[in-house]
Amino acid sequence: MGFLVSGTHLHITTWVIALVLFFIAALAGKKLTGVHMGLRLMYILMIISGGALFLEYRSAYGMNYDMKVLFAILVIGFMEMILVRKNKGKSVTVFWGLFAIALAVTLYLGLSSGIGSKF
Template structure:
């Protein structure tokens, strides 16, 4: 299972694809059942790759990696809340705001921590 933890590319790819699918599904509204199911598959892939990285590298800075893991789960939760509430014609404004805040915090922690992605390499 070293392919999950040797680099962060698989994890980054899964969450980038998930965010794109989420934005497309949110723009489509109620017609996005297939995309919503695909997005749920990517939730699982994000959690698997993120957990593998977390358990491999948590000894570097356990509290910060734990917070990143927590905020990552919250991002996934807000994505799901936006889509489900949108399908039920309920207001989603607060969940969009929470999604943006949690995503910013997760990305900030992800790029700040030692196992970050070097854009210049």
């Protein structure tokens, strides 16, 4: 399964597509069931591609990776909360804030540590 761990491009592709689908579904005026299903498929691909990187490099980089994965899971959780609550007509303001914080931390931890691109 070398293609999963030979770089971070596959993983980046999965979460960029996920974010695009999330914003389409979250900002649309109506319920977009198909887009939400596509987003859930991307969660699985994100977890597989990120999980493979995690298993391959965790021993070399340690704690930062644990935190990265933890916050990434929170991002997925908040995206689901926003879409499900929005479709039920409940307030989502707090969850947008939590989503933004978790996403910023995830991007920071991902880009600042270990393998892949560094800024």
